[in-house]
Amino acid sequence: MVIAVTLIFFVFGLIIGSFLNVVILRLNTEKSFGGRSACMSCRNKLSWYELIPVVSFIFLRGRCKNCKTKISSQYPIVETITGIIFASLFLKFQDIFFLDTIAFSFTYAYYVAMFSLLLVISVYDFKHKIIPDTLSFVFGILGFLGLFFFNASGLSMQAGFGPQLPPISEFLSGLLIAAPFAFFWFVSKGTWMGLGDAKLALGLGWMLGLSRVFSGAVVAFWIGAVLGLFLVLFKKNYGMKSEIPFAPYLALGAFLAFIFELHLF
Ligand SMILES: [Zn+2]
Incomplete structure (x- = not known):
């Protein structure tokens, strides 16, 4: 079945x-x-x-x-x-699929939309080396709204659905994860990281909650480092100067953190 x-x-x-x-x-x-x-x-x-x-x-x-x-x-x-x-x-979400159709429909539709949006952002960033502001804006708004309907921390077993007032820490999660990206952008004057990644991180923080979003970001850096190493080894003209689209890594890290409930800290 x-x-x-x-x-x-x-x-x-x-x-x-x-x-x-x-x-x-x-x-x-x-x-x-x-x-x-x-x-x-x-x-x-x-x-x-x-x-x-x-x-x-x-x-x-x-x-x-x-x-x-x-x-x-x-x-x-x-x-x-x-x-x-x-x-x-x-x-x-298979448990609630069989138990509570309405909760499943809302939860499923929400996360499917969010991860589809992330995929569009990733492929666009991969192709054009830029994240369209409209997309990260929509993603951020949806991520913020999600705080009021879903248990964003992922720490309780079930994805609790229903109107709720999230704890202060969940409001801050978007800002706390976006801050280091904005910092990288600032100190490198945009050479290590675009400001687009910081804007994207904002929505990711709200969608995943602190624990999962930091775990996802760490996974993203690991995958990015391993792939970057491969590129350095096999492609000589690859240096720190070439722009790396980071959104695909962030999206993959977020997806893995969400699906497998990664809580590394
Ligand atoms: Zn043709």
Whole structure:
């Protein structure tokens, strides 16, 4: 039963993932978010089976059916990650799924939206080396509002849902995690870290609570350090000066801290 439902949520995530791809692609461009998708190269409108997430990419061997232009691997990657987000969040909240449908729906919808937003921010940062202010603003607002509905500390077993007044420490969590990032930005004059990471950290702190957000940030630095080391070893022209998009690491760290309830301190 759990496996079947997990799979349904995974497939649902794949579908939302293909929508997220459109959002990432058309964000800050003149194009609207509606309308049928078309090949970027020959403008050929995609038929229904070319819109099936991941499967169509594998089936078409990553090329347009019409002009054989390579399709960006961003598509299946974002779709798969969204699928994983949807499936993992279901597994995390599976107890309330079977007990309290309304609490599950609200909790699930909230965290799925937050992590989808984080994915959009990460891919955008990876591609353009900038986090759009609008996205971190929306993320921050949602993170702050979440304080009043969800048990953000993650320290109690259940994700308690319902209107609540969070403790002062949870109000401060966003500011406390954003402060070191803002400090790095300030002392390095933006070379180590962009101010965008500090703005993103604000929302992360409110969403995860102090314990998990600091654990997530530490995990993000570990992963960043290991990958950075690999890049230094295999790519010679890689120095501290080249801008590293840090949002993907932060998002991954946050996701791991949330799913596995990391409380390192
Ligand atoms: Zn084409």
